[in-house]
Amino acid sequence: MILKNDYIENFWKIKIRESSRASAYASHKLKYEQETYLDCITIKKHRVSLAKLRMSDHQLNIQKGRHTRPTTPRHLRFCEFCKDELEDEAHFMFECQNDNELKSLLVEKIISKFPDFAEITNRHLKYKFLMNLKDPDLLKSLGYTVNTLFMNLK
Numbered sequence: 001m002i003l004k005n006d007y008i009e010n011f012w013k014i015k016i017r018e019s020s021r022a023s024a025y026a027s028h029k030l031k032y033e034q035e036t037y038l039d040c041i042t043i044k045k046h047r048v049s050l051a052k053l054r055m056s057d058h059q060l061n062i063q064k065g066r067h068t069r070p071t072t073p074r075h076l077r078f079c080e081f082c083k084d085e086l087e088d089e090a091h092f093m094f095e096c097q098n099d100n101e102l103k104s105l106l107v108e109k110i111i112s113k114f115p116d117f118a119e120i121t122n123r124h125l126k127y128k129f130l131m132n133l134k135d136p137d138l139l140k141s142l143g144y145t146v147n148t149l150f151m152n153l154k
Contacts, residue, residue: 060088
């Protein structure tokens with residue numbers, strides 16, 4: 001147990017805070033523990049899609065711009081649908097004009113269980129809330145939504 005605690009405090013927390021690639025992950029991964037969605041989402045492609053979103057292993061421009069030569073500056077990694085908006089995970093889930101109907105259905109389900117969610121105006125706080133969901137039904141809906149949105153990007 002001492003070794004695990006030492007790893008968490010002296011390696012894991014420091015590494016995710018220092019990594020620019022892990023900035024989205026660090027914003028919502030608060031504890032060193034297995035996430036609920038891993039057990040709740042039984043459809044593998046939905047679980048994998050959500051894991052990719054959580055870990056920034058996706059084709060959004062916030063990540064694709066890291067691999068261009070020369071590297072696209074972070075503040076210029078715009079959404080292909082919205083043109084003048086930074087395409088990060090929070091924009092993709094809450095502000096992007098692509099597939100609003102599907103995202104609206106998810107938001108309605110969340111609000112039906114967590115009415116205060118409707119009062120959150122900051123997209124990054126909404127994203128953090130989304131990534132910390134524990135409700136099995138909402139997690140299944142989230143997995144389906146993310147998988148469908150990713151398929152629509154291709």
